[in-house]
Amino acid sequence: MLPFTGYSFFVVAAVAILLLYIVKFTFKKRDLYEYTILGLSLIFTIFFFPKPVHILVFIGYAYLMHYLFIYKVKIKNKLPGVIALTLPMILVKAFVISPETSKISSAISFAGLSYIAFRIVHIFIESTPNDKPLNPVKYLNFLIFTPTVLIGPIDRYKRFDSDIKRGFAGVNSESFEAGLQLIVFGIMHKFILAEAVSRYWLNADISTSEVLSSLNEMYAYYFYLYLDFAGYSAMAIGLGKMLGIDVPINFNKPFLARNPQDFWRRFHKTLGDFLNDFFFKPLYMFFSRKKRLKKRPLLRQNSALFLTFLLMGLWNGFSKHFIISGALFGIYSLLYNTYVYRCKKARKDVVFGNMNPKLVTVISIFITFNITAFSLYIFSGRFPFL
Amino acid sequence: MNRKIDYKKLALNIVVYIIIIVGYLFLYSPYNKDNKSESSSKTEFIYQQF
Structure with missing residues (x-):
């Protein structure tokens, strides 16, 4: 069990x-x-x-x-x-x-x-x-x-x-009540919402073209994975509380992430923190000691970022869908890191210019949502063109 | 001591319980033709991947 x-x-x-x-x-x-x-x-x-x-x-x-x-x-x-x-x-x-x-x-x-x-x-x-x-x-x-x-x-x-x-x-009445609430919340996410998405969206037969069908499956898988995993995490935190252990939170509205870094602070946050502390930081320190990279901070950061996510993919398994998915997350992160670096250097937004900040936020959320959904779809091994 | 009622939390709880009860009756009813026992094995597959 x-x-x-x-x-x-x-x-x-x-x-x-x-x-x-x-x-x-x-x-x-x-x-x-x-x-x-x-x-x-x-x-x-x-x-x-x-x-x-x-x-x-x-x-x-x-x-x-x-x-x-x-x-x-x-x-x-x-x-x-x-x-x-x-x-x-x-x-x-x-x-x-x-x-x-x-x-x-x-x-x-x-x-x-x-x-x-x-x-x-x-x-x-x-x-x-x-x-x-x-x-x-x-x-x-x-x-x-x-x-x-x-x-x-x-x-x-x-x-x-x-x-x-x-x-x-x-182990007291407050932690019991808070834990019970989280378990109920988790049950709703995992056993009702995720199950409904799985049966009536993810695994439903939709006779459209292969591209549209894949696109539909990509979004369905993202929602299914979130509901299932966030539900599981909420129940784990809830039961932990009831047993007197404050297990750290793992999900915080990942669909509202504005960039890849923000995504890993919201989706499976404890993994994001782990990757930062035990993959990214040691790799960055390693590159910082290299003479050739000493004067190239952006290259150092980007190399460490890419390798971090590639290692994350390998940690999941040596199948190509895990490796490609990890590499994609690495590419997103280094692209975003380069964008932030260039913005800081130019002292202006090098992509969006003077665009309305609210519109920039909406566009950022839209882009992050779609690219992360695509990476997770590849991770699932369901992507038909691989 | 009187405990102040948090109506927002109460309303949220009621909604959550309604979703669970209605969802359970719909999804796991023996009359639902889609009620197969493949769910848990599918979940295990996802967890094996992580």
């Missing part, structure tokens, strides 16, 4: 919340909160989540690699450690391409692998040999926390740990 995909999950979640409240009012011990959350997540992982052994073995492997590279090898360059940590995911994505090796891929793969990989990498990059050794209980608790285990939102270890440290203080 995957989180938030059927009625049975909500029954399990209700029992988990009830148990948490029973522990809170029976024992009244702050330290018990951490172990209760871990216990509940472990019960779900072992008895309900598909392939529990895979997920636990992978976390064990990640912890071992983390310990080895941070406290034993102690090299400044984090790349070998990142490669070691993501090796199982790289193998899964590489094997899935060929039909002969896809069986190996499905044998070692498990749901949520990419998301757990995101989180183990960020803990690794942020750790130094001077830090206290990573607590395995906290590590496991963070990685298997049920509401976010499958597809995020991508939480941060230190933020999650600060919620854990406050104990049962976060």
Whole structure:
């Protein structure tokens, strides 16, 4: 059973919340909160989540690699450690391409692998040999926390740990009410609106030309993905709140994004933040150290931007639709970055000139909406001309 | 202590619950010929991609 995909999950979640409240009012011990959350997540992982052994073995492997590279090898360059940590995911994505090796891929793969990989990498990059050794209980608790285990939102270890440290203080009537509201909102998005879009728009047979049919499918997929994913995220945040953890928000009206950067602050925001902190910034720093690029800030920024989104595409998988979709997001970002750079240099809007700002906003939203819908359509693998 | 009623929030909640109830009765009714169990597998496919 995957989180938030059927009625049975909500029954399990209700029992988990009830148990948490029973522990809170029976024992009244702050330290018990951490172990209760871990216990509940472990019960779900072992008895309900598909392939529990895979997920636990992978976390064990990640912890071992983390310990080895941070406290034993102690090299400044984090790349070998990142490669070691993501090796199982790289193998899964590489094997899935060929039909002969896809069986190996499905044998070692498990749901949520990419998301757990995101989180183990960020803990690794942020750790130094001077830090206290990573607590395995906290590590496991963070990685298997049920509401976010499958597809995020991508939480941060230190933020999650600060919620854990406050104990049962976060488990109260206000957080319960706010959480319930978010879950109801998520149910409406995912099970009603996304399902309706899927049945009566995305998968409806419309006998028009291939181009018009693709265009229709492109918009339908964008709305479907948003409703499904935003609904899932709202439920994850809601259940997190009920369990006393403030999971970060993931969506904020992405259809109103004015440019590619703004889009990643609104659509799957936690991924956007992750890409900025752990892909873009290190790449930009790397290019800044190159002599040839020192006097070319725009080229440095654009190279880092393009590679960031290309890596994002590769992270999803090595299929051409993921790579092209990532590259397209990279091209949009570097074009927008060049536009902002030129505007700053010329001290005027080099594209829209003195056009009415409201009209500029409307045009920007229209362009961003369509180009992002196109990239996500390619990402879906449904684009017929590829 | 009297709690102030937030009418905007109340109205939004009523709309959300109506959408859920009507949507559920329509989409998941056994009489709806489009009510197939392919939805969850399709969702899983999307999640595998991320």
